[in-house]
Amino acid sequence: MDIVLQQLVNGLTLGSVYGLIAIGYTMVYGIIGMINFAHGDVYMVSAYITAIAIALLTFFGIESFPIIIIGTLFLTVAVTGAYGWVIERIAYRPLRNSSRLSVLISAIGMSLILQNYVQLSQGANQQGVPTLLTGAIRFSVGDGFVQITYMKLMILLISLLGMGILTYVIQKTKLGRMCRATQQDRKMASILGIDTDKVISTVFVIGAMMAALAGVLITLDYGAFDFYVGFIIGIKAFTAAVLGGIGSLPGAMLGGLILGLSEALFAGLISSDYKDVFSFSLLVLILIIRPSGLLGKPEVEKV
Amino acid sequence: MSNMVIRKTFISLAVAGAVTMAQAEVVIGVAGPHTGAYAAFGEQMWKGAEKAAADLNAAGGINGEMIKLVKADDACEPKQAVSIANRLVDSDGALAVVGHFCSSSSIPASRIYEEGGVLMVTPASTNPALTEQGLPNVFRICGRDDQQGDVAASYIVDELNAKRVAVLHDKDTYGKGLADAMKATLNAYGVKEVLYEGLTRGEKDFNAVVTKIRSVDADVVYFGGLHSEAGPLVRQLREQGSKALFISGDGIVSDEFVSVAGSPAYVEGVMMTFGAPPSSYPSGKKVISEFRASGYEPEGYTLYSYTAMQIVAEALSKNDLDPMAGAEWLQSNSINTVMGKKDFDEKGDLTVSDYVMYEWDDKGKYHQIN
Numbered sequence: 001m002d003i004v005l006q007q008l009v010n011g012l013t014l015g016s017v018y019g020l021i022a023i024g025y026t027m028v029y030g031i032i033g034m035i036n037f038a039h040g041d042v043y044m045v046s047a048y049i050t051a052i053a054i055a056l057l058t059f060f061g062i063e064s065f066p067i068i069i070i071g072t073l074f075l076t077v078a079v080t081g082a083y084g085w086v087i088e089r090i091a092y093r094p095l096r097n098s099s100r101l102s103v104l105i106s107a108i109g110m111s112l113i114l115q116n117y118v119q120l121s122q123g124a125n126q127q128g129v130p131t132l133l134t135g136a137i138r139f140s141v142g143d144g145f146v147q148i149t150y151m152k153l154m155i156l157l158i159s160l161l162g163m164g165i166l167t168y169v170i171q172k173t174k175l176g177r178m179c180r181a182t183q184q185d186r187k188m189a190s191i192l193g194i195d196t197d198k199v200i201s202t203v204f205v206i207g208a209m210m211a212a213l214a215g216v217l218i219t220l221d222y223g224a225f226d227f228y229v230g231f232i233i234g235i236k237a238f239t240a241a242v243l244g245g246i247g248s249l250p251g252a253m254l255g256g257l258i259l260g261l262s263e264a265l266f267a268g269l270i271s272s273d274y275k276d277v278f279s280f281s282l283l284v285l286i287l288i289i290r291p292s293g294l295l296g297k298p299e300v301e302k303v
Numbered sequence: 304m305s306n307m308v309i310r311k312t313f314i315s316l317a318v319a320g321a322v323t324m325a326q327a328e329v330v331i332g333v334a335g336p337h338t339g340a341y342a343a344f345g346e347q348m349w350k351g352a353e354k355a356a357a358d359l360n361a362a363g364g365i366n367g368e369m370i371k372l373v374k375a376d377d378a379c380e381p382k383q384a385v386s387i388a389n390r391l392v393d394s395d396g397a398l399a400v401v402g403h404f405c406s407s408s409s410i411p412a413s414r415i416y417e418e419g420g421v422l423m424v425t426p427a428s429t430n431p432a433l434t435e436q437g438l439p440n441v442f443r444i445c446g447r448d449d450q451q452g453d454v455a456a457s458y459i460v461d462e463l464n465a466k467r468v469a470v471l472h473d474k475d476t477y478g479k480g481l482a483d484a485m486k487a488t489l490n491a492y493g494v495k496e497v498l499y500e501g502l503t504r505g506e507k508d509f510n511a512v513v514t515k516i517r518s519v520d521a522d523v524v525y526f527g528g529l530h531s532e533a534g535p536l537v538r539q540l541r542e543q544g545s546k547a548l549f550i551s552g553d554g555i556v557s558d559e560f561v562s563v564a565g566s567p568a569y570v571e572g573v574m575m576t577f578g579a580p581p582s583s584y585p586s587g588k589k590v591i592s593e594f595r596a597s598g599y600e601p602e603g604y605t606l607y608s609y610t611a612m613q614i615v616a617e618a619l620s621k622n623d624l625d626p627m628a629g630a631e632w633l634q635s636n637s638i639n640t641v642m643g644k645k646d647f648d649e650k651g652d653l654t655v656s657d658y659v660m661y662e663w664d665d666k667g668k669y670h671q672i673n
Contacts, residue, residue: 003514003515003517003518006514006517006543007511007514010508010510010511010514011511013510014508014510119338123342124337124338124339124340124342125342125343125559126340126343126530126531126534126559126562126563127562128534128559128561128562128563128564128565129565130565130566131538131565131566131568131569134542136542136544138544144517144518145544147543147544149542218507222507222508222535222538222539223534223535223538223563223564223565224507224531224534224535224562224563224564224565225507226339226340226531228339228340228505229505229507231505232503232505232506263511264510264511265511267511267512267515268511268512268514268515271500272500272501272502272511272512272515273474273500273501275511276503
């Protein structure tokens with residue numbers, strides 16, 4: 001019993017991180033209908049910025065954990081957001097009116113550029129950050145225990161908070177209304193006076209910021225990363241976005257949680273050798289039953 | 304038109320000139336993961352080979368010809384290993400190769416070297432299948448995973464008296480091969496593993512597997528794989544409160560193991576099998592002190608690569624720079640290296656394996672267990 005509960009906790013934290021990264025895929029797809037293959041690498045860049053930020057803050061003699069974490073979050077989210085803006089500006093905007101395929105190729109190219117740029121500038125070695133927060137809450141269950149580390153608890157809380165703020169921004173603010181309008185009909189929105197280029201830029205920045213949030217949290221938790229770390233997690237997050245219905249914000253979060261839980265439960269209760277086979281089979285099954293994902297709306301062809 | 308003909312002639316002359324120039328030196332490839340997640344090992348190999356080549360050249364080269372090293376990066380990817388092996392054979396004209404690192408790269412590349420008549424000496428690939436292929440040109444100066452697994456298994460049974468052993472691997476040629484070899488010996492001792500699982504290379508979250516290890520209440524966790532997965536694994540094991548002893552093989556012999564795990568506190572007490580410390584060979588003292596004087600600590604595979612270069616040079620110089628004749632010669636002659644006298648059997652394995660147990664301490668360094 002304690003083992004099943006522990007696997008639920010493992011899956012929930014893993015899933016919330018997948019969800020955070022999936023948001024970047026789903027928002028970009030929703031607004032311009034492209035799959036941003038460089039998104040996983042934006043996450044990877046944010047892992048490096050996290051390490052640099054921690055090093056900088058400790059260099060300036062800051063030792064209290066809350067200040068380091070808040071400072072790192074702030075710095076990383078800001079710098080990664082800037083990366084998101086620049087990437088959209090140089091790789092995607094010039095191709096705004098060409099076919100979807102060219103943008104896709106441009107995204108793959110961007111992903112390669114980011115990987116090689118980081119490899120050249122930071123070295124190809126495995127990098128690590130020191131452990132900042134240790135300790136855990138334990139509950140006795142039967143004769144065993146279920147534990148959640150403070151770090152994992154923080155991951156859950158910050159991701160929920162991040163998703164909450166994002167949902168509020170999209171649903172309630174003027175910026176969100178402009179995003180939704182651009183998503184529904186870009187041409188009509190621009191006729192009505194919305195600067196759609198700016199809205200699209202903003203969406204890229206928001207997506208990159210969410211990836212940065214995940215980047216800080218995961219880097220602090222697992223400690224290890226390299227220039228290739230964005231690939232696997234990017235694929236997983238993309239799967240989560242498709243699972244939940246690409247283009248749908250709550251869908252990305254739900255997809256992330258389902259993916260994380262199914263991986264943890266399958267690995268924990270059956271076999272870790274085939275956990276990816278299981279998650280992808282689940283994806284195929286869901287897409288057979290609901291081709292547009294769990295919460296996705298059936299595609300209406302835009303004219 | 305005539306202009307073009309002249310230009311073509313000129314180019315072919317220039318090419319012929321370059322080829323003649325190249326024959327004045329002996330090209331030797333250093334193939335390994337110079338980039339990618341395992342680049343730390345590639346660096347160890349390069350440092351060792353570079354120093355050996357410099358020392359040999361200072362002593363007059365191979366039969367008067369200077370050694371020229373070519374860095375070949377396989378990133379521990381089997382496909383890339385094949386393509387760089389072809390490049391070394393065809394366009395670089397290498398006579399010999401020191402490499403590769405990962406067994407999954409060495410095995411496919413070895414066949415290309417055999418076809419091209421190139422001598423191959425790997426400092427690190429321990430999977431038994433490499434020399435079991437029966438290729439005449441392949442040698443290794445490390446042990447084999449079946450020997451390494453034996454040493455680990457007998458330590459677990461005889462010294463630790465462990466009854467509940469969990470066996471994990473990274474689903475790669477090296478990692479799974481090592482884990483399976485260890486498991487086979489363990490079972491021969493009558494100890495049945497309580498868990499046998501594979502994880503995915505490149506992932507960082509192993510909490511699900513760790514919870515499973517906790518649930519089977521393992522005393523010992525044996526992991527076949529490399530440090531980039533071993534680090535997060537041992538950290539998550541400790542975070543979930545497991546006190547199981549963590550034992551691995553020669554795939555974690557790098558300082559990066561500590562930084563990837565997060566802090567020396569997590570790697571303290573981790574054990575591994577690796578060849579006897581190079582400093583135990585009197586013949587290696589000079590090289591080691593020269594390395595240290597240049598500000599580089601010759602850890603892990605550095606001296607193995609140095610030794611591999613010495614063996615390659617000796618085999619080529621005794622056989623008029625004919626790699627395949629050199630390979631045949633190696634099977635029946637012993638060579639004095641910085642890591643002592645080395646003898647090969649007809650498969651290309653060392654006749655004596657020297658695996659011993661090491662332990663990591665609370666400062667993030669490893670020492671042989673006495």
